[in-house]
Amino acid sequence: CPFLIEAGCSVYADRPSACRTYPLERGVEKAGPNAPLKSHYAVVHHSYCKGHEERNTYTVRQWKREQRLDSFNLMNDLWAEVDAFFAGDPWQGEGHAGPRQQLAFMVCYNIDAFRAYSIENNLIVQYRLDRDQRRRIERDDAELLKFGFTWLMHVLGERKILRSR
Template identity: 65%
Template sequence: CFTSCCRKLELYLYPYDVLRLKNSLGIQSAEFMHRHTRIASGSHPFFPAVMLNMRDNADRTCPFLGPEGCMVYKDRPSACRTYPLERAVEKRAGKHGMVVHYFMTHHDYCKGHLEQRQYTVEKWERDQFLHEYNLMNDCWAEVDAFFATNPWQGEGAAGPRQQLAFMVCYNLDEFRRYASRHNLLKLFRMDRDRRRRIERDDAELLRFGFNWLQFVLGDRPTLQPR
């Protein structure tokens, strides 16, 4: 990483990106969202997107860029890991399976293009530890495709249902408290090991949250009620 691309970014953050970054910084989801993000228009009109705020300086540098490089390198967002590739997932609501597309981008300021080592897509993803990110982002693509069907039942943008969905996706610490208050895990059939993982692991909680949203908002069989 030569840090040349860590400036003037229009960087979208997915739910798993926020999870990794807030844990890396040791702060709650709500604090991370307040300090480092802004709301923007998404790929469809029924759910907003989240973007990373740049610093208010001449170069509009990434807030996590330090003198020696990326300060959250181990937990940097998926877009940073994937670059110079771009990964697009085609998922249509109501249809099974996904189609993944890759695009190569080239910017003159990127010194990585001058390197001699060659990669296949598979090798690059292994090198950048993208497996878990891709799995979580594919889950998110399915949920976002579900949101594109406008499951808010006439409430419109920022109604109670959409606010609930936004909490699950981007304020995971609050969702954990919500799940505890409402005993959500006890409402569904799952083995003890899975329940324990959800209680202890943020990524497992996010997966559960994705399934729960589709169950409660769309009556989809993503969970088994008791």
């Protein structure tokens, strides 16, 4: 791990979900288009992991709570929806790095550019969102990313997820 130093994890408070989840591995499945995602967990054992030598035992629920995984799992679940959407090829034959792909890349990987784009194009005010939701989107990166995922599927997939004003 590039973040492991002599004193331990150098990014512990901000560690990603893979680190928080370990030694569990999480898999998700979806029974149908409108079905919720269902999580499955398995414990993995690696010889280098000293945690298996500890005497403490946890249930999956306890581990998720202690590691504060719910918000991370939510974002991973939302990403799984977007990733599955992308696998359906919403690019309409535009070719490599076309405008639709660049838009998707900006939303998913450059939150600062997407924030500027959404302000410049008045995205948030174009849709029927309650005042609190608009405020959260304007102030919080995670909320903006959630909106961005929904907006992408609305615009690229022509799904009527968002309601125009």
